Amino acid sequence: MSGEQAGAAVEVLAQPEFRDEPGTVRELLLGTWRGRIGLAVVGIFVFMAVFGKAIAPYNPDASSLDVLAPPNIHHLLGTTENGSDVLSQVLVGARVSIIVGFAAAAISAVLGSAVGLVGGYFGGWTDRGLDALENWFLVIPTLPLMIVLARILSPSLTVLIVVIGLTSWAGTGRIVRAQVLTLRERAFVERARALGAGDGYIIRKHILPNTLPLIFANTVLIVAVAILSEAALSFLGLGDPTRISWGTMLENAFESGAPSAQAWWYVIPPGLCITVLVLAVSMLGYLFEEHVNPRLRENR
Amino acid sequence: MSALLEVEGLRVTYRGDPIVDGVDFSLTPGEAVGLAGESGCGKTTTALALMKLLPSSLKQSGVITLRPPEVSEPINIGKRTEAGMRLVRWRHVSLVFQGAMNSLDPVQRVDAQIAEAIRLHESVSGKEVRERIAELLATVGLTPALGHRYAHQLSGGQRQRMMIALALACRPSLVIADEPTTALDVVIQAQVLQLLERLRERLGLALILISHDLGVLAETCDRIAIMYAGRIVEIGQVSSVFDAPQHPYTKRLLDSLPLIGGRRGLGDPIPGGPPDPGEMPDGCRFRPAARTPPSGVCLIRPCARRPRATARRVTSRPGRSGRPPRPRRRWAHDLGR
Amino acid sequence: MTSAADGALMDVRDLSVQFRARGGVARAVDGVTLEWRRGEVLGVVGESGSGKSTLARAMLGLVSPAAGSVELEGRALNGKGSLTELRRRVQMIFQDPYQTLSPRQRVEAIVTEPLVVQGVARAEHEARVRRALEDVGLDPARFLDRYPHQLSGGQRQRVAIAAALVLEPEGLICDEPVSMLDASVRTQILAVLLELQRRRGLGLLFITHDLSLAWALCDRIAVMYLGRIVEQGLATDVIERPRHPYTQALVTAVPVPTAGGGGTRELLTGELPDATDIPRGCRFHPRCPRRFEPCDQVDPPLIPTGGNGQVAACLLHDPALAKQAEAVG
Numbered sequence: 013m014s015g016e017q018a019g020a021a022v023e024v025l026a027q028p029e030f031r032d033e034p035g036t037v038r039e040l041l042l043g044t045w046r047g048r049i050g051l052a053v054v055g056i057f058v059f060m061a062v063f064g065k066a067i068a069p070y071n072p073d074a075s076s077l078d079v080l081a082p083p084n085i086h087h088l089l090g091t092t093e094n095g096s097d098v099l100s101q102v103l104v105g106a107r108v109s110i111i112v113g114f115a116a117a118a119i120s121a122v123l124g125s126a127v128g129l130v131g132g133y134f135g136g137w138t139d140r141g142l143d144a145l146e147n148w149f150l151v152i153p154t155l156p157l158m159i160v161l162a163r164i165l166s167p168s169l170t171v172l173i174v175v176i177g178l179t180s181w182a183g184t185g186r187i188v189r190a191q192v193l194t195l196r197e198r199a200f201v202e203r204a205r206a207l208g209a210g211d212g213y214i215i216r217k218h219i220l221p222n223t224l225p226l227i228f229a230n231t232v233l234i235v236a237v238a239i240l241s242e243a244a245l246s247f248l249g250l251g252d253p254t255r256i257s258w259g260t261m262l263e264n265a266f267e268s269g270a271p272s273a274q275a276w277w278y279v280i281p282p283g284l285c286i287t288v289l290v291l292a293v294s295m296l297g298y299l300f301e302e303h304v305n306p307r308l309r310e311n312r
Numbered sequence: 313m314s315a316l317l318e319v320e321g322l323r324v325t326y327r328g329d330p331i332v333d334g335v336d337f338s339l340t341p342g343e344a345v346g347l348a349g350e351s352g353c354g355k356t357t358t359a360l361a362l363m364k365l366l367p368s369s370l371k372q373s374g375v376i377t378l379r380p381p382e383v384s385e386p387i388n389i390g391k392r393t394e395a396g397m398r399l400v401r402w403r404h405v406s407l408v409f410q411g412a413m414n415s416l417d418p419v420q421r422v423d424a425q426i427a428e429a430i431r432l433h434e435s436v437s438g439k440e441v442r443e444r445i446a447e448l449l450a451t452v453g454l455t456p457a458l459g460h461r462y463a464h465q466l467s468g469g470q471r472q473r474m475m476i477a478l479a480l481a482c483r484p485s486l487v488i489a490d491e492p493t494t495a496l497d498v499v500i501q502a503q504v505l506q507l508l509e510r511l512r513e514r515l516g517l518a519l520i521l522i523s524h525d526l527g528v529l530a531e532t533c534d535r536i537a538i539m540y541a542g543r544i545v546e547i548g549q550v551s552s553v554f555d556a557p558q559h560p561y562t563k564r565l566l567d568s569l570p571l572i573g574g575r576r577g578l579g580d581p582i583p584g585g586p587p588d589p590g591e592m593p594d595g596c597r598f599r600p601a602a603r604t605p606p607s608g609v610c611l612i613r614p615c616a617r618r619p620r621a622t623a624r625r626v627t628s629r630p631g632r633s634g635r636p637p638r639p640r641r642r643w644a645h646d647l648g649r
Numbered sequence: 650m651t652s653a654a655d656g657a658l659m660d661v662r663d664l665s666v667q668f669r670a671r672g673g674v675a676r677a678v679d680g681v682t683l684e685w686r687r688g689e690v691l692g693v694v695g696e697s698g699s700g701k702s703t704l705a706r707a708m709l710g711l712v713s714p715a716a717g718s719v720e721l722e723g724r725a726l727n728g729k730g731s732l733t734e735l736r737r738r739v740q741m742i743f744q745d746p747y748q749t750l751s752p753r754q755r756v757e758a759i760v761t762e763p764l765v766v767q768g769v770a771r772a773e774h775e776a777r778v779r780r781a782l783e784d785v786g787l788d789p790a791r792f793l794d795r796y797p798h799q800l801s802g803g804q805r806q807r808v809a810i811a812a813a814l815v816l817e818p819e820g821l822i823c824d825e826p827v828s829m830l831d832a833s834v835r836t837q838i839l840a841v842l843l844e845l846q847r848r849r850g851l852g853l854l855f856i857t858h859d860l861s862l863a864w865a866l867c868d869r870i871a872v873m874y875l876g877r878i879v880e881q882g883l884a885t886d887v888i889e890r891p892r893h894p895y896t897q898a899l900v901t902a903v904p905v906p907t908a909g910g911g912g913t914r915e916l917l918t919g920e921l922p923d924a925t926d927i928p929r930g931c932r933f934h935p936r937c938p939r940r941f942e943p944c945d946q947v948d949p950p951l952i953p954t955g956g957n958g959q960v961a962a963c964l965l966h967d968p969a970l971a972k973q974a975e976a977v978g
Contacts, residue, residue, distance in 0.1 A: 060715050199748040203809070207766045207816075208736040217762075221753040350831035467920050497696035497858060499917050506916060510686055523859040524832060527861075527904030551908035568836045569906050570865030577865060578840055 040041045041297065046295050053292035057285075059155055060106035068100035080268075080275050090277035092261075093268035099272025104283045108246075108257035109239050112173055116238035119177030120184055121231040127181070129223070133196060133215055143189070149182035158241060164248035169252045176241045184230050191223050218274050225304040232297035243286045250276035313388045314379055316341045317362075317486060322374035324357050324366065324542075331357050331370065333542035335586060340382060344519040346529030346550070348565075349539035355522045356410070358539075359488045361522075363407060364389060366396045378435075380485045400406040403433045408489040411473060414461035422474050423449075425460035429481040440488040451514075452507060469500035473507065480511070488520045493528060505532055508567050526569060530554055538562050590631060657722070658820050658852050659685040659708060659739065664717035666707050672925035679876035679927065680717070682951075683818065687943075688914040690846060690853045692867035692884065694860060695897070698921045700876040701856045705822050709741055709855075737767055746805035750797040756782075757793040760812045761814040767816060781811040783944035784848075785841050803834035810841060817947030820852040821845075828859065839866065860903050864888050866919035872896050875932045876924060881951065890956045894939045931964065939965065941973055 021305055032134035070087075077093030083090045093247040131142035161175045195201060196219070204214050246259025253260075261282040265271070270278040317339040332354040335373065339345055347355045351509060360366050362376060376389035376402070387400055407417040417425055426448060429439050436444070441643040446456045452473040453566040463471060472492060479487050487629040489508070495502040510515055523529055529536050530550055557563045570578070660818050666678040678700045685691050695701045706712045710732045716976045719726045721735050721790040730926045740763075742747045750759055760778045777918075782789045785807040797805055806826060813821060827835040843866065848917065857863055863870050863884065870887045872880040872895065880893040918938050921926060928935050933945040942965055944946055951960035952967055 019650055137729045197919060201744040202711065203741070203743060204762070204766070205711060205810075206736060206741045207735050209762075209766045213766065218751055222751065244765040350833060468795050469920055497921075498902045499696065499898060500858070501904070502914060502916060505904070525904065526792065526906035530906045530908065554906065554908040563828075565832060566906065568832060570861040571907070572864045572900065573907065576834055576884075578843065620877045649970060 014059070016288050018055050018283050023229060030059055030100065038195055041296075041299065044299070047299055050292045050295040050299065055286060057292075060103050061110035062107075064106050068097070068103045070097040070100045072100040073098055074102045080273060080276070081277070090275070092264065093277060094224055095271070097279055098261075098281060101261055102285060103260070104286070105258045105261055105282065106255045108169065108252070108255050108259075109242060111175065112169065112242040112257075113235045113289075113293075114241040115173045116176035116180070116241075117231050117235040118171065120181040120234050120238075121227055121290070123177065123181040124184025124186075124230075125188050125223070125227050128185040129192055130191030131185075132189040133211070133219060133230065139189075139217040139299060142185075145184045146185045149179065150186070154177070154179040154241070155244065158245055159248065159250060163169075163247055167250055169255060170250060172242055174237045175245075177228065179262060180241075182233050184234065187230055187308060188223055189226060191226050195219050195222055225237055225300070229297060229300035229304045232300055236293040237292055239286065240295070251264065258286050314383075315339060315377075316350070316379055317356070317377070318377040318379075319362070320377075322358065322361055322372070322373040323371050324354070324361050324372050326370050330542050335374075335539075335542075335544055337537055337544060337547060339520065341484070342512065342516045342518055342523060343535065344533040346525065347414075347520060347522045347539060348526055348529055348536055350524055353539040354542040354644070355539050359490050359520065359522055362389065362488060363401055363405060363531065364392065364394075365401075378404060379451075382383040382485075387649055395496075397531050399433075402429055402458035402479075402484065404484050405486040405488065406484045407471075408475050408479045408487060408492050410491040411495060413463065415475060416465055416471065416478075421460055421462055422466070423456070426459070426478050426481050429478060433482045448480055451480065451511065452477045465609070469503060470498055472496060472500075472504050476504075476507065476511070483515075486518045486520070488522070489500075490522045491524070491617065492521070493549065494523070494525070501528070508640075538565070550565070556625060557577045567571070656687060657720075658687045659725070660765055661685075661708060662718050662720070664707055664719065665715045666703050666712055667715045668921075668924075670925050672800040672923055675924035676876050676927060677924055678707060678714075679972045680874075681876070681878055683878065683881075685852060685854055687849045688821070688846070689869065690843075690855060692855045692857065692863040693873060694857060694863050694871040695873035696921065697856055698875070698924065700887045701873050701926070702824055704873070705741065705824050705854065707858055709739065709822065710735060716923055717895060719835065722862040733767070735851045737753045737816050738816045738818050739820040739822065740816060740907075741815055742806070742823045742826045743830055744914060746802045746809065747829075749809045750805055750849055754797075756787075756794070756800075756808050757832070759797075759808060760815055763812055763816050763852075767808075769816075776815075777815050778811075779901075781815040782808075784838075784845065785811045786812060802830050802832075803837060806830065806838050807841065809812070810845075812844065816850075816905065818851070820854065822854040822856070825858070826855075826956050827862075828857070829936055860888065860899060872899070875922065875927055877932060877962065878951065879963070880959075880961045882955070883957050884922070886955060886959045888956055890955060890959075892959065892966060893933075894937045894965075895933050896955050898938075931962070939966075941976070 014023065030138065041051060055155065075094060077271060078087070078091050078095045080093055081087060081095075087097050087099065089102065093097060118281045127146065131139040131146075157179055158175050161178075162171060165175075201214055201218055204218055209217075213253045242251065242257065242262050243259035243262070246257050247262045247266075249263055251260055253262075259282075265275070265278045265282075315338040319338065320334055320336050321336040323330065326504060334356075335358055337345065347358065349355050357366065357370070361372050361374075364372070365527055366372055372390075373588065378387040378389055380387070383404070389397070389400065394401065416422060420428075423445050426445050430436060430444060440644060445459060449456055449459050454470060454473055454477070455547065458466065458470060459474075463474075475492070476487075476489075479489075492508070493504050505528065508519065508521075512519060519532070521529060522533055524534075533550055535548060536553050537544045538553070538559065539545065540561050546553060546557065546562045553562065554566065557566055561615050568578070570576075661681055661683040664678055664681045665676065668675045681700075681702075681704060683691075683693075687859045693701045693704065694699050703712065710719075710726060721731070721738065724731060726732060726735055726831050737897040754762075757778065760781055762775050764777060778793075780822050782792060786806050787804065792800075792804075792808070797808070797854075800808065810821075810826075821842070826842070827838050839862075842853060844860060846853050853866075855863065855867055867884045869882065870880075871878045871883045872887065872893065874895050879889065880887055880896045885977055886897060888900055891900050898914075898917045902916075917936050918936070922932075922935070926947075930943075930945040930947055931937070931940070931949055934940045937944065941964075947964060949962045949964045949967065953964050964970055967974070
């Protein structure tokens with residue numbers, strides 16, 4: 013190489029300004045209608061969950077003589093068969109749905125991710141064993157399993173959370189495993205190995221961070237599933253009898269013959285709350301998925 | 313002889329940013345023109361625009377006229393609707409895509425895909441379709457048994473040949489090949505290039521060959537167009553462009569290529585990269601990257617293309633088709649130097 | 650292109666690497682002996698399926714050999730201790746700049762990582778990272794905080810090179826480092842690598858399928874076919890006067906960007922056989938246009954031919970078979 017080239021050989025690059033990539037989480041959440049509405053709705057329900065008891069006009073358990081009254085000045089959403097205020101029950105019931113929804117989804121996420129990570133990364137018999145376990149949980153029909161488990165164990169919120177978590181982790185596990193399998197072969201992982209990094213380091217610093225967006229997107233969707241499952245189980249009478257939830261409201265409503273008494277104010281509010289919350293969470297979940305996907309295919 | 317394809321003022325924009333910015337060229341029947349340039353220069357976009365295959369987010373304008381020999385009326389591609397284009401695509405002009413693995417349907421046997429192409433344009437009996445397929449496969453050097461396989465069961469070279477057979481299914485007069493040999497090993501690449509040359513001789517095919525590999529283009533094409541930032545900066549006979557490039561970009565490009573048997577070591581690197589479509593510099597596009605300092609003209613407007621009257625060199629390579637090479641004048645940007 | 654300094658940096662002796670594949674056992678690397686001298690630019694040329702990438706990985710200890718050995722300055726590589734030392738002294742650059750950086754790490758983290766993994770003292774990190782980035786032509790102030798998706802292909806590859814340099818290795822194995830980059834960017838990156846070789850006395854092991862690149866950059870070249878080195882020697886010798894029919898076909902197959910293209914070319918028939926089904930005798934003989942009688946029975950070793958240390962695994966150069974070979978021409 014001639015001397016003249018040496019100086020010019022490594023020029024410091026003159027660069028145009030860096031462009032921030034579109035589609036960051038913040039942009040998606042705050043910049044789109046779906047994001048804003050989803051966030052707002054979920055925010056409202058979380059607020060209800062936290063402050064429900066405080067802002068409820070009446071004690072939700074308090075009975076009165078005003079039985080199955082349609083909405084009026086004193087009771088904006090009418091009363092139950094015990095004379096309790098429907099509005100108060102709806103407000104307080106939010107807590108159970110939110111708690112169960114998020115807690116169960118968290119369990120599912122942690123369990124699923126752990127299994128997916130370990131199985132996907134180490135492969136071999138570990139993977140086959142864990143995969144078989146996953147398949148088992150995937151194949152079993154969830155609602156019947158939930159019903160059976162809830163029956164066997166005495167009903168409480170914790171049991172509900174555990175049951176829902178146990179029946180929904182396998183899906184996350186599957187997805188995480190698939191992602192880990194591709195990540196394992198990526199050049200930057202190989203590069204880390206070429207540096208002498210051990211398995212633990214690679215999992216912690218490379219595999220997990222690149223899987224987190226996926227886990228997150230999937231977990232948000234599981235929150236929706238968990239909320240629905242809790243409502244279903246409570247409706248079937250398997251929920252915690254000491255707590256008010258929208259599911260138990262529906263259960264009580266049906267048992268006391270509210271539909272035939274045309275007491276729509278008893279049935280519609282809890283049903284609507286479940287639907288709207290699940291829809292909002294799902295919307296957010298799909299939004300996150302959108303954020304994850306173009307990155308996953310980040311191959312020019 | 314009238315031109316087979318005439319392109320005038322082709323423009324493609326993405327959200328207002330120019331991807332292809334005024335491309336003119338023409339093709340005579342049986343001629344092979346190479347489109348060279350680095351990624352992002354707009355060559356693939358040009359190819360897709362010729363067949364109106366661009367996604368809806370890219371807006372296309374300009375006059376594209378196709379005159380296949382067996383058709384009496386010239387086809388104005390620019391004006392055709394999607395329904396109209398379906399009659400043109402594959403029948404008169406077809407495309408060999410980059411990356412055969414992604415272009416062949418993985419769940420369909422390859423001969424079925426060829427049959428599908430034929431049936432879309434002609435009503436032929438099953439027997440005739442089978443015969444045509446066998447003939448096509450033979451033309452590209454494959455057996456009917458290989459046609460019965462799925463795409464993933466074929467090797468890279470075989471897949472590429474299959475793509476070529478597919479492109480020839482309806483006997484078009486023009487084939488556009490977008491990086492047909494990029495993913496192939498150099499020996500297989502040589503086989504495929506030889507196949508393309510033989511096909512051109514036998515079938516009188518016109519070819520637009522797109523590649524970033526100037527060596528491939530030098531071998532296969534009669535003329536070559538160098539693209540940079542959405543424009544053709546130089547176009548002419550292969551021999552002239554390679555022996556005496558006029559545009560500074562062409563010069564730098566050729567200079568940077570290592571040549572077996574030539575000088576060892578590296579040429580001077582071209583600084584930076586092609587401009588971003590969203591930030592096209594005013595005036596000459598290449599100014600920021602050109603080595604020679606720009607004259608006042610360069611800052612104001614891009615140069616108009618001027619023909620450069622040079623000695624008409626007649627070169628013929630052994631083994632080329634029997635047609636006498638047509639002497640042509642070269643067009644090049646002129647920097648007033 | 651420096652003259653080789655004293656002695657070998659790495660020595661590969663009779664290395665074999667095998668994989669279990671659908672058709673049986675794939676002998677990806679099948680008895681390779683190679684010497685990589687200090688400060689030299691050594692090219693390993695071959696098509697896909699030749700085993701060149703596997704060879705590189707075996708040299709770095711990323712895959713375990715089935716037989717043979719790899720030595721770093723005379724000491725065999727076995728066990729964790731030697732591997733760690735190897736990784737400090739020899740680093741690797743990968744082919745795909747879009748895959749080689751973790752999307753979740755900033756440039757600073759990427760370039761610091763090798764120091765962390767190798768346990769270099771924290772106090773040294775910042776200075777070394779800056780120096781590495783400057784050496785590859787990236788301004789630390791502008792690039793330390795960037796994520797890979799904000800960078801172009803050429804910039805990403807520079808970051809990868811910086812990450813390899815930060816440990817101040819003595820050798821850099823480059824696996825097709827520019828094949829996915831544009832022509833203009835290619836020259837830039839290669840200029841960076843050559844400048845580093847010149848300034849730091851770095852050895853470069855260049856793995857490529859691009860013969861013209863190998864011609865332009867390498868001191869010596871080894872040509873691989875189906876897991877074996879079939880020709881080796883000075884770059885000028887191997888490319889201007891190839892002795893093995895495969896090398897000859899390879900050289901003439903390269904399309905030449907000049908008017909008139911390349912000269913006459915010897916077109917090979919058929920395709921590369923599978924590594925699970927390596928032909929008996931000379932592994933190239935089924936496709937060889939110059940094969941003669943003993944070729945399907947005898948597996949030729951590397952035979953000296955043409956002086957300057959050039960060797961070719963071809964029976965045509967076996968002095969004992971000279972008469973028969975003449976008949977073939």
